[in-house]
Amino acid sequence: MKQFYLLISLIAFSTKLFALDIEPNLCKENEHVTFSCATGEKVISVCSSKLSYHGNWYLVYRFGKVDSDPELEYLSTAKDFEKKFNYAYDGYSKGSTQELKFSIGEYTYILHEDRHRYRDDSAGLFVRKNNKTIKYFPCNNSNVYDKRTFSLYDLKKEGFSVEYPSFIGTKAP
Structure with missing residues (x-):
């Protein structure tokens, strides 16, 4: 009987750890999760093929x-990544800002991820039309790096061209 309670406790504990460490995502089983976070009842995901940047590689943004x-x-x-997406990164003392931007018609989508040592981290998606924000979807987890295992920084490690970010999601100190 003691072993049964021990087993139940272990299952409950490991399930709780699993739920804390992994964000939901919209990536397919054969894809790498580059970024993902829940926003309300929906999920923002950036997924890629598991192949490297050179060759038969792809990146896909999904929301739903x-x-x-x-x-x-x-x-x-x-072949067309840098025509379709703009990746921006800036690292500075005690923090960094990353953005992935793309446009569809008259709408611009800016996925941001901000990390700061002395203020709250933040991440989310800005939807803009005519250079004005019409909707913001914040990630549910306010402390981005402690609660999520995926980061836009993976794009920098792959060697993509890096632009200077707009700092649209950076909170003032």
Whole structure:
């Protein structure tokens, strides 16, 4: 009987740890999760093929509910990545800012991830039209790096061209 309670305790503990460490995502089983976070009842995900940047590689942005078709999906291959997406990064003392931007028609989508030593981290998605923010989807987890295992920084490690960020999501100290 003691072993049974021990087993139940272990299962409950490991399930709780699993839930804390892994964000939901909209990536397919054969894809690498580059970024993902829950925002309300929906999920923002950036997924890539597991192949390297050079060759048959792709990056896809998805937005929607888990276990449903995405409400929005935007795909690029290695050949057209820099025409479709703009990746921006700036690292500075005690923090960094990263952004992934793309446009569809008159709408611009800016996914940001900000890390700061002396203020709250933040991440989310800005939807803009005519250079004005019409909607912001903040990630549910306010402390980005402690609660999420995926980061836009993976794009920098792959060697993509890096632009200077707009700092749209950076909170003032």
